[in-house]
Amino acid sequence: MNTFATARPATTTRVVLPGLVEPDGLEVGTHPLAAPGRGQLLVAVEATGVSFAEQSMRRGRYFGQPEFPFTPGYDLVGRVIEVGPGGDTAMLGRRVATMTKTGAWAAHAVVEARDSIPVPDGVTSEDAETVVVNGVTAWQMLHRSARVKSGQTILVFGANGGVGGILIQLARLHGVHVIGAASPRHHEALRAEGVAPVDYADPELAARVRELAPHGVDAVFDNVGGEMTKTAFSLLARGGKLVTYSIITAVSGDGPLMLPFVKAIGQALLWSALPNGRSATFYDLWAGHRMRPATFRRHLESDLGRVLALLEDGTISANIAARFPLVEVVAALRLAESRTLNGKVILLP
Incomplete structure (x- = not known):
């Protein structure tokens, strides 16, 4: 019998994004x-983080983001202190990793049980936070989208980022050779990981x-999009696959947001139909979340569970660039947006 019990606080600390503001326009309040x-589930948040998604939402440049004002935060790790009516009371007192899309930048958060996975006791909340969305994305792109085999060679854009860093570790573990595209400031660290680095801004990249x-x-x-996606596709061997998982060029701009995504998906379909043995796809982390909830949950449980197990036994490592208290979210967001980091910025409520 689970005897865990705690009173629900009447209030909590939460970060609010009020509109199109600079980082110092974020509001922290009760x-x-x-x-x-x-x-x-009601979760006492122990760790959340700053990803490119929140940076895009601040600019109103994340496809499908809610109307302002709202609380950002794409994922979290925390302890369950209350379950909803008819819920599994065995979850009380357990730590969970949850994909939220929004709402995680808070000391407490109401989350969907079906998007929450138990965290092993041997993994700290901070370390687990680095592999929630990033780990699921990396695992699924490598093993479900591209189905990369041992001995093959892959090219990873954003190799120093949260997704890229985990993708590299999973690929190397799988016996895959990795070429990592990143700013030269990150090349030494990539070499230390067994990656062959290239400068993503080099005109002679190809x-x-x-x-x-x-x-x-x-x-x-590919997380760049635009002309870089065309270059990326041209670099594929016969039988190779291009997986686009973001379009930084579009998100960072100021033009219409939907059109680049529609074009990217259409381009992937067209390329895949050509008789050249190569294919392309646009990876969507939330695909099937509404239409195939049982399959979505099964994949989430399996894929995040595997990544957390690898983290627990030390096969892969968490890459934390910096830690900030939640109330110092302005400084955390500024640092994350500086693009100088190797790893993820963690917020600690």
Whole structure:
């Protein structure tokens, strides 16, 4: 019998994004705390983080983000202090990792039970936070989207980022050769990880990659978009696959947001139909969340569970760039947006 019990606080600390503001426009305040509904959990947040998604939402540049004002925070790790009506009381007192999309930048959060996975006792909340969305994304792109095999070679854009760093570790563990595209400031760290680095801004990028992989690469993981995606596809070997998982060029701009995504998906479909043995896809972390909830949950439980197990036994490591108290979110966001980091910025409520 689970004897864990704690009183629900009447209020909690929460970060609010009020509109299109600079980082110092974020508001940290005390807000009423609602009870969890059916299928939900109330979690005392122990760690959350800053990702490119929140940086995009600050600019109003994240596709499908809610109307202002709202609390950002794409994922969290925390302890369950209350379950909704009819919920599994065995979850009380357990730590969970939850994909939230928004709402995680708070001391307490009401989350969906179906998007929450138990965290092993041997993994700290801070370390687990680095692999929630990033780990699921990396695992699924490598093993479900591209189906990369041992001995093959891949090209990873954003190699120093949260997704890229985990993707590299998973690929190396799988016996895959990795070429990592990143700013030169990160090349030494990439070499230490067994990665062949290239400068993503080098006009001769394609030539550099072909020197390292004369017959082409077996998969490319692209978060840049635009003209870079065309270059990436041209670098594929026969049978290779391009996986686009973001379009930084569009998100960082100021033009229409939907059109670049529609074009990217259409381009992937067109390329995949060509008789050249190469294919392309646009990876969507939330695909099937509404239409195939059982399958989505099964994949989330399996894939995040595997990544957390690898983290627990030390096979892969968490890459934390910096830690900040939640109330210092302005400084944390500024640092994350500086693009100078290797790893993830963690917020600690």
